[in-house]
Amino acid sequence: MATANEAGDTAGLARRVLALAGDATGSAGITVVLAEPGRVHLALARRDDLLQFKGYFHGGAISGLADLAAGGSVTTLLPPGRGVVTISLHVNFLAPAKGERIVAKGSVVKTGSTVGVSSVEVVAIDAGHEQLCATATVTFRVVSSG
Amino acid sequence: MATANEAGDTAGLARRVLALAGDATGSAGITVVLAEPGRVHLALARRDDLLQFKGYFHGGAISGLADLAAGGSVTTLLPPGRGVVTISLHVNFLAPAKGERIVAKGSVVKTGSTVGVSSVEVVAIDAGHEQLCATATVTFRVVSSG
Amino acid sequence: MATANEAGDTAGLARRVLALAGDATGSAGITVVLAEPGRVHLALARRDDLLQFKGYFHGGAISGLADLAAGGSVTTLLPPGRGVVTISLHVNFLAPAKGERIVAKGSVVKTGSTVGVSSVEVVAIDAGHEQLCATATVTFRVVSSG
Amino acid sequence: MATANEAGDTAGLARRVLALAGDATGSAGITVVLAEPGRVHLALARRDDLLQFKGYFHGGAISGLADLAAGGSVTTLLPPGRGVVTISLHVNFLAPAKGERIVAKGSVVKTGSTVGVSSVEVVAIDAGHEQLCATATVTFRVVSSG
Numbered sequence: 001m002a003t004a005n006e007a008g009d010t011a012g013l014a015r016r017v018l019a020l021a022g023d024a025t026g027s028a029g030i031t032v033v034l035a036e037p038g039r040v041h042l043a044l045a046r047r048d049d050l051l052q053f054k055g056y057f058h059g060g061a062i063s064g065l066a067d068l069a070a071g072g073s074v075t076t077l078l079p080p081g082r083g084v085v086t087i088s089l090h091v092n093f094l095a096p097a098k099g100e101r102i103v104a105k106g107s108v109v110k111t112g113s114t115v116g117v118s119s120v121e122v123v124a125i126d127a128g129h130e131q132l133c134a135t136a137t138v139t140f141r142v143v144s145s146g
Numbered sequence: 147m148a149t150a151n152e153a154g155d156t157a158g159l160a161r162r163v164l165a166l167a168g169d170a171t172g173s174a175g176i177t178v179v180l181a182e183p184g185r186v187h188l189a190l191a192r193r194d195d196l197l198q199f200k201g202y203f204h205g206g207a208i209s210g211l212a213d214l215a216a217g218g219s220v221t222t223l224l225p226p227g228r229g230v231v232t233i234s235l236h237v238n239f240l241a242p243a244k245g246e247r248i249v250a251k252g253s254v255v256k257t258g259s260t261v262g263v264s265s266v267e268v269v270a271i272d273a274g275h276e277q278l279c280a281t282a283t284v285t286f287r288v289v290s291s292g
Numbered sequence: 293m294a295t296a297n298e299a300g301d302t303a304g305l306a307r308r309v310l311a312l313a314g315d316a317t318g319s320a321g322i323t324v325v326l327a328e329p330g331r332v333h334l335a336l337a338r339r340d341d342l343l344q345f346k347g348y349f350h351g352g353a354i355s356g357l358a359d360l361a362a363g364g365s366v367t368t369l370l371p372p373g374r375g376v377v378t379i380s381l382h383v384n385f386l387a388p389a390k391g392e393r394i395v396a397k398g399s400v401v402k403t404g405s406t407v408g409v410s411s412v413e414v415v416a417i418d419a420g421h422e423q424l425c426a427t428a429t430v431t432f433r434v435v436s437s438g
Numbered sequence: 439m440a441t442a443n444e445a446g447d448t449a450g451l452a453r454r455v456l457a458l459a460g461d462a463t464g465s466a467g468i469t470v471v472l473a474e475p476g477r478v479h480l481a482l483a484r485r486d487d488l489l490q491f492k493g494y495f496h497g498g499a500i501s502g503l504a505d506l507a508a509g510g511s512v513t514t515l516l517p518p519g520r521g522v523v524t525i526s527l528h529v530n531f532l533a534p535a536k537g538e539r540i541v542a543k544g545s546v547v548k549t550g551s552t553v554g555v556s557s558v559e560v561v562a563i564d565a566g567h568e569q570l571c572a573t574a575t576v577t578f579r580v581v582s583s584g
Contacts, residue, residue: 061210090382132548137575255384261525281411355498355502355505359497379531380529382529
């Protein structure tokens with residue numbers, strides 16, 4: 001049986017990850033940088049309404065992208081018909097997210113039939129230089145996505 | 147000496163809270179529902195780009211509003227010239243945030259000269275009915291805002 | 293049918309809460325101060341091996357007591373045969389836990405058939421004076437306790 | 439100038455890490471498995487009062503050991519006379535901590551002059567087999583340890 005985490009089905013994984021986010025993804029210009037079993041990287045380009053008063057990416061933008069990358073990473077390991085709902089999100093902000101885009105790199109810590117946990121690093125890309133600006137741990141409930 | 151947390155200066159507190167957020171606030175249509183010493187409530191109206199695939203407010207929107215309400219609440223207790231930077235954000239998602247707007251209600255748990263902690267309840271307002279959809283605990287570093 | 297959360301069965305609730313903890317409870321001298329539907333308060337008396345280098349209660353003692361009070365509070369709302377397993381524990385340390393005992397006061401934020409969340413305040417009692425020293429949010433999976 | 443994080447001064451680092459914990463360390467039988475700049479691993483042997491009702495290591499024991507390993511890891515990068523105080527502790531419990539001992543492996547994510555963050559993996563050792571049972575993120579305030 002074909003599953004979303006079959007080797008080689010990167011395009012299918014990417015579509016499945018983006019389907020999670022709906023309008024929030026489309027309008028925010030989120031792009032899938034990497035989608036493979038257990039890992040999803042998502043990029044978000046700078047836009048005025050994503051910035052706080054000093055011109056850095058806002059905490060909500062960072063947290064939202066981390067949540068999506070984490071949820072995507074867990075989803076890549078689930079059988080078809082199963083999805084995730086966020087239970088809790090923990091973010092540590094380490095440095096100002098300054099630059100032309102941010103990338104959230106989610107990787108699964110553990111997933112089971114009812115609960116999944118993913119760890120995320122969020123980097124800011126500024127003139128080609130990549131700086132770690134936040135880490136996050138996101139906990140999900142695995143649910144029927146029917 | 148006039149300080150931002152003088153009794154009666156609600157308008158001043160609200161201005162100070164909104165100044166925290168810059169473009170993110172203006173364009174997102176965030177409004178200050180309440181601003182008094184130690185407590186800030188912020189509302190965010192439904193908009194397509196704030197929704198996830200099922201039509202509920204997205205985790206990033208909820209987290210971002212919680213962060214701002216929490217930061218606002220701590221700021222109301224600081225002397226002029228002092229502001230906050232988020233260290234960590236912990237959110238528990240309790241129910242789908244379904245409705246025409248969400249309101250984040252931040253209240254200070256404790257603040258000192260270097261670290262402040264605020265607790266937030268986020269409710270969704272749906273046809274006049276208010277439902278608790280998330281709680282958050284946000285930890286801040288107190289910094290010079292000069 | 294008699295259930296553990298029937299009005300008046302405080303002793304039954306207390307026994308059920310203590311049964312959660314096994315040896316850790318007995319040997320640590322934890323006592324149930326309050327057990328009612330949705331709320332459990334547990335006390336832990338000062339003992340040398342619970343203290344850190346400055347003589348305050350250690351973070352592990354505070355976290356462990358918070359976990360138990362939170363789990364107890366959720367358990368009081370579950371039907372017989374159901375119990376909890378901790379998914380995640382988030383603690384904010386607000387002040388040194390100095391005194392002759394600490395009390396963790398857990399109250400349920402929300403519980404459903406699969407996930408429960410409880411909020412905890414931990415106070416230190418020093419010569420009769422009570423000071424808030426930590427807050428915690430604990431997330432549980434509801435499981436069969438058979 | 440001699441500093442605690444000089445190459446080769448592993449014994450000095452280990453002493454400094456243990457000094458953090460006072461009686462809690464000594465009596466709990468915590469041992470330093472590894473101490474090098476930015477990383478500290480601590481082991482805790484099974485003992486009846488550290489177990490919960492199913493015979494696994496209790497959440498408080500896991501959280502406390504994670505807190506110490508994290509604090510130790512940040513301390514190894516601080517100049518003499520500086521120490522840490524825990525601001526917040528976030529633990530995800532992934533599997534029962536079953537076995538003869540647990541080891542908490544802390545490594546620094548970032549540290550500055552006022553705030554440090556460390557990431558921890560806690561494994562349980564059961565008949566030589568090592569299983570990941572918890573992850574933690576711990577946030578510290580850097581203070582004078584004088």
